[in-house]
Amino acid sequence: MPFELKKVLVTGGAGYIGSHVVYTLIKTGQYKVISIDNHHNSLPASLSRVSALALSELKSSLNRDPTESEVESTKIDAHTADLTSSSSVNQIFSLYGQGGIWGVVHIAAFKAVGESTQIPLTYYANNVSATLSLLQVMTQWGCRRIVYSSSATVYGTPPEIPIKETTRREPESPYGKTKVACEWMIEDLCTSTMDGKSVPFQAISLRYFNPAGAHPSGLVGEDPKGRPGNLLPLLAHIAVGRIGNGDPANEKSILKVFGDDYPTVDGTCVRDYLHVLDLAGALDEEGKLNERVFKSRTDIVGGKDRRPGDAKFKAYNLGKGIGVSVLEIVEAMKKATGFQFRTEVIGRRAGDVPYLIAEPTLAQTELGFSAPRTLDVMCADLWRWQKANPQGYDA
Amino acid sequence: MPFELKKVLVTGGAGYIGSHVVYTLIKTGQYKVISIDNHHNSLPASLSRVSALALSELKSSLNRDPTESEVESTKIDAHTADLTSSSSVNQIFSLYGQGGIWGVVHIAAFKAVGESTQIPLTYYANNVSATLSLLQVMTQWGCRRIVYSSSATVYGTPPEIPIKETTRREPESPYGKTKVACEWMIEDLCTSTMDGKSVPFQAISLRYFNPAGAHPSGLVGEDPKGRPGNLLPLLAHIAVGRIGNGDPANEKSILKVFGDDYPTVDGTCVRDYLHVLDLAGALDEEGKLNERVFKSRTDIVGGKDRRPGDAKFKAYNLGKGIGVSVLEIVEAMKKATGFQFRTEVIGRRAGDVPYLIAEPTLAQTELGFSAPRTLDVMCADLWRWQKANPQGYDA
Numbered sequence: 001m002p003f004e005l006k007k008v009l010v011t012g013g014a015g016y017i018g019s020h021v022v023y024t025l026i027k028t029g030q031y032k033v034i035s036i037d038n039h040h041n042s043l044p045a046s047l048s049r050v051s052a053l054a055l056s057e058l059k060s061s062l063n064r065d066p067t068e069s070e071v072e073s074t075k076i077d078a079h080t081a082d083l084t085s086s087s088s089v090n091q092i093f094s095l096y097g098q099g100g101i102w103g104v105v106h107i108a109a110f111k112a113v114g115e116s117t118q119i120p121l122t123y124y125a126n127n128v129s130a131t132l133s134l135l136q137v138m139t140q141w142g143c144r145r146i147v148y149s150s151s152a153t154v155y156g157t158p159p160e161i162p163i164k165e166t167t168r169r170e171p172e173s174p175y176g177k178t179k180v181a182c183e184w185m186i187e188d189l190c191t192s193t194m195d196g197k198s199v200p201f202q203a204i205s206l207r208y209f210n211p212a213g214a215h216p217s218g219l220v221g222e223d224p225k226g227r228p229g230n231l232l233p234l235l236a237h238i239a240v241g242r243i244g245n246g247d248p249a250n251e252k253s254i255l256k257v258f259g260d261d262y263p264t265v266d267g268t269c270v271r272d273y274l275h276v277l278d279l280a281g282a283l284d285e286e287g288k289l290n291e292r293v294f295k296s297r298t299d300i301v302g303g304k305d306r307r308p309g310d311a312k313f314k315a316y317n318l319g320k321g322i323g324v325s326v327l328e329i330v331e332a333m334k335k336a337t338g339f340q341f342r343t344e345v346i347g348r349r350a351g352d353v354p355y356l357i358a359e360p361t362l363a364q365t366e367l368g369f370s371a372p373r374t375l376d377v378m379c380a381d382l383w384r385w386q387k388a389n390p391q392g393y394d395a
Numbered sequence: 396m397p398f399e400l401k402k403v404l405v406t407g408g409a410g411y412i413g414s415h416v417v418y419t420l421i422k423t424g425q426y427k428v429i430s431i432d433n434h435h436n437s438l439p440a441s442l443s444r445v446s447a448l449a450l451s452e453l454k455s456s457l458n459r460d461p462t463e464s465e466v467e468s469t470k471i472d473a474h475t476a477d478l479t480s481s482s483s484v485n486q487i488f489s490l491y492g493q494g495g496i497w498g499v500v501h502i503a504a505f506k507a508v509g510e511s512t513q514i515p516l517t518y519y520a521n522n523v524s525a526t527l528s529l530l531q532v533m534t535q536w537g538c539r540r541i542v543y544s545s546s547a548t549v550y551g552t553p554p555e556i557p558i559k560e561t562t563r564r565e566p567e568s569p570y571g572k573t574k575v576a577c578e579w580m581i582e583d584l585c586t587s588t589m590d591g592k593s594v595p596f597q598a599i600s601l602r603y604f605n606p607a608g609a610h611p612s613g614l615v616g617e618d619p620k621g622r623p624g625n626l627l628p629l630l631a632h633i634a635v636g637r638i639g640n641g642d643p644a645n646e647k648s649i650l651k652v653f654g655d656d657y658p659t660v661d662g663t664c665v666r667d668y669l670h671v672l673d674l675a676g677a678l679d680e681e682g683k684l685n686e687r688v689f690k691s692r693t694d695i696v697g698g699k700d701r702r703p704g705d706a707k708f709k710a711y712n713l714g715k716g717i718g719v720s721v722l723e724i725v726e727a728m729k730k731a732t733g734f735q736f737r738t739e740v741i742g743r744r745a746g747d748v749p750y751l752i753a754e755p756t757l758a759q760t761e762l763g764f765s766a767p768r769t770l771d772v773m774c775a776d777l778w779r780w781q782k783a784n785p786q787g788y789d790a
Contacts (some may be wrong), residue, residue: 118590120583121531128576129524136516168565174583181523181576188515188569195513 005032005073007101009092009143011083011134012108013076014042016222017149017211017276019050021105022076023220024280026054029073031284034101036092037108038082041225045393047078049219083108083130086137093141103145104138105283106131109178112229113153113351116175127178128185135189139201144193147283148186148205150315151179152272152356162359165207165315172351187313194312202312204367209272209319209358211279213378214385221385222276223392231329232273232378236386239339248340255341257326259348264355268326272319272357275373275381282318282369319358320371329375336379400427400468402496404487404538406478406529407503408471409437411617412544412606412671414445416500418615419675421449421469426679429472429496431487432503436620440788442473444614478503478525481532488536498540499533500678501526504573507624508548508746511570522573523580530584534596539588542678543581545600545710546574547667547751557754560602560710567746578710585707597707599762604667604714604753606674608773609780616780617671618787626724627668627773631781634734643735650736652721654743659750663721667714667752670768670776674713677764714753715766724770731774 008025012018013035019042025031035047055074058066081088093101109127110116116123131148138146153176154169171177186203193201212232214221227243228234235255237243244253260267324332330341363369373381403420407413408430414437420426430442450469453461476483488496504522505511511518526543533541548571549564566572581598588596607627609616622638623629630650632638639648655662719727725736758764768776 117583118587120580120587121527121534124523124527124580124583125531128519129527132516132519132524136520139516168563170563174579174587177576177579177583181572181579184569184572184576185515185519188512188519188572192513192515192569 005069006030006103007032007034007096009034009036009101009104011036011104011106012042012149013037013078014039014044014046015107016042016224017208017279018042018107019046019220020215020276020280021107021283022047023050023054023215024277025105025284026050026074026076027057028284029070031102032073032077034077034079034092034096036079036081036083036089039080040110043223043393044078044080046220046223047076049393051076053215053217053219083134084125086133089134089137090140093137093143096141099142101138101141101143103147104134104143105147105149106134107149109149111151111175113173113175114229116173116178120174123174123178124181127175128181131182132185135185139189142199144199144201146186146201146203148182148203150183150205150207151176152207152209152317152319152358154180154183154207157353158356161355162321162357163317164359165317165362183313183315190312200312203314205313205315206279206282206363207315207317207358208279209274209317209356211276212273213275213277213373213381215277216381216384218381218384218388221382221389221392223389223394231326232333232382235330235333235341236337236382238341239333239337239383240386240390242390248342253342255330255343257343257345258352260327260345261348262354264325266325266327269352270323270325270355270357272321272323273329273375273378274318274320274371275378278320278369278371278373279318282316282363282367314366316363316367316369317358317360318363318369318371319360321358321360323355323357324375332375332379333383335376336383400464401425401498402427402429402491404429404431404496404499406431406499406501407437407544408432408473409434409439409441410502411437411619412603412674413437413502414441414615415610415671415675416502416678417442417471418445418449418610419672420500420679421445421471422452423679424465424468426497427468427472429474429487429491431474431476431478431484433477434475435505438618438788439473439475441615441618442471444788446471448610448612448614478529479520481528484529484532485535488532488538491536494537496533496536496538498542499529499538500542500544501529502544504544506546506570508568508570509624511568511573515569518569518573519576522570523576526577527580530580534584537594539594539596541581541596541598543577543598543600545578545602546571547602547604547712547714547753549575549578549602552748553751556750557716557752558712559754560712560757578708582708589707595707598709600708600710601674601677601758602710602712602753603674604669604712604751606671607668608670608672608768608776610672611776611779613776613779613783616777616784616787618784618789626721627728627777630725630728630736631732631777633736634728634732634778635781635785637785643737648737650725650738652738652740653747655722655740656743657749659720661720661722664747665718665720665750665752667716667718668724668770668773669713669715669766670773673715673764673766673768677711677713677758677762709761711758711762711764712753712755713758713764713766714755716753716755718750718752719770724774727770727774728778730771731778
């Protein structure tokens with residue numbers, strides 16, 4: 001490979017989504033991945049595993065020894081730093097020099113809706129101020145490409161299902177508001193560089209619905225600290241015995257279901273789950289980050305089709321466009337794990353809506369995104385990871 | 396006066412709105428005003444003038460010498476500091492100790508809509524990050540009352556005129572978005588303290604329409620750096636000869652009117668102007684800050700009427716509820732100044748809407764707000780200030 005690897009910085013690279021994104025970027029052979037993570041909700045081991053996995057897969061795919069550049073592309077420059085510290089981030093960019101970092105995939109964020117209502121200022125600091133400071137440092141070092149990790153929460157309670165990207169943003173939690181504020185900042189920055197004088201800043205925002213599953217090797221997966229806030233990792237922790245001692249009859253093993261009287265297939269809430277590797281694939285399964293994500297944006301801005309008001313910023317929903325209910329998930333996890341989950345229906349939870357389903361056509365058309373992995377695959381991959389790593393990376 | 400003056404911090408205290416708010420607070424005799432200003436768009440002279448004016452008015456209102464506490468209440472603790480520097484703000488709070496600062500009126504912000512589209516990150520830093528850091532420092536020092544200076548721009552293009560506070564917020568400029576983000580942060584902070592364990596944080600947001608005029612003494616007024624971005628100060632600068640040399644025929648004296656084909660009384664845009672002292676009066680003409688603004692909020696939160704979902708945060712429109720057109724303003728300024736303004740109609744400006752008029756009933760009912768001063772009074776007061784201070788405070 002005679003070309004130079006493009007340096008891509010992934011923030012929150014050691015986290016659940018981050019580690020799968022890093023893996024996917026490495027697999028293209030086009031990027032040198034740099035990670036910044038403060039390990040608030042992750043461990044450095046995830047990136048060591050990703051790196052080793054990528055190298056091992058590389059070796060077994062070749063009939064020859066890998067080149068130095070190929071080996072290099074599997075190594076990750078992992079920095080432990082907090083994005084709220086502008087000087088730390090600046091120092092890391094300075095290591096690579098002016099224009100050294102080609103693009104940023106910004107994933108790092110606090111992400112628990114409930115917690116965000118309790119410590120909102122911490123969420124604004126970690127999500128909004130940190131993103132602002134990252135954008136300022138990027139500008140300073142001539143880095144002008146960013147993929148932002150947004151969320152379906154920007155829509156709040158959507159007026160229509162499935163949810164299109166043009167749906168008005170009416171976030172209901174502090175967490176959701178931080179995601180909208182970041183989209184605003186990034187979009188406004190892009191627009192400000194469309195004055196014909198500046199070097200254009202290019203950005204896309206990916207609004208994730210419900211990422212799930214893990215790498216099929218069982219080496220990399222979701223490792224939440226404390227009791228999982230999300231349904232699938234919670235079920236995995238119950239099945240593996242971290243909660244309720246592996247006894248289906250144990251009080252702690254019983255899954256509380258928030259309401260079964262919603263107007264859905266079985267009365268429980270319906271969400272749009274997609275495999276975390278399908279999500280990561282939107283970024284770059286076959287070099288899309290370069291070929292499609294940013295290139296298409298350049299075309300819009302510089303090309304003849306550019307109209308006043310066209311922003312260089314564009315948001316995409318990432319979901320399967322298919323809803324599954326809480327009870328369907330429990331059934332799928334029963335099948336994957338063999339564990340006889342028991343459920344107890346309790347009252348509805350404030351803020352829950354019956355349906356949250358993406359309309360993913362835009363990402364399919366413009367980014368070549370697809371999410372072929374089924375719910376059963378998500379559950380099987382999750383369980384392979386959890387079984388092999390009952391205590392997560394801590395083992 | 397046997398009571399201790401309550402310490403109120405006004406951010407942006409030396410600015411146009413800030414100086415009139417400081418004056419109004421001092422006049423109640425209930426507060427010791429502390430100001431933080433970075434003098435980005437203001438001069439320290441405004442506060443010296445406010446202080447001298449308040450003392451002189453105090454003396455002439457008494458048949459005796461003012462008491463030490465009365466004199467003290469007219470003096471302002473003016474700090475030059477930048478709100479984006481968390482450590483500076485922290486240091487200022489530390490001067491007054493835990494619980495020392497009773498409440499904050501947060502006015503400091505960058506405020507030019509056009510400029511915000513050019514340097515959005517600077518606007519997010521100065522408006523959003525600075526407000527976040529202020530809230531964090533307030534929490535740390537046990538200060539839990541804030542009046543936030545918001546703006547009618549939070550509504551973007553309103554679906555209905557007059558605009559009620561319940562209108563959805565759809566800001567269109569980076570400036571407007573920073574105002575919404577700050578309202579979100581403040582509201583979320585208030586809500587997070589309603590858990591029955593925390594000391595409640597109380598806040599109101601005042602959404603100003605178009606503040607205008609000056610103190611009738613001609614000693615305190617608006618002193619924009621550079622060419623005024625707003626219509627009334629621009630006309631004042633033309634009339635006083637700072638623009639166009641006082642010659643109505645001079646090219647520079649000719650006012651460009653953006654469109655005269657709107658569906659309004661004379662085809663020009665209609666806005667809701669209110670006198671800056673009426674605006675400041677909403678805060679505290681007769682001790683309302685204490686008696687009404689925060690007291691009413693406490694009632695809502697702690698009292699028997701509290702319902703789940705009630706926030707301690709509430710937003711109020713401040714406007715007259717009466718619209719005046721660009722040409723009506725020009726006529727009023729002709730009358731006030733005697734200057735024969737000439738106008739030239741040019742094309743519509745992107746983003747302008749025909750009508751922006753407040754529905755101010757909520758502030759009238761709940762805050763005792765009223766805005767009796769007429770457009771003619773605004774123009775006369777503005778002109779008295781501008782004539783006496785052709786170069787502003789710089790003279």
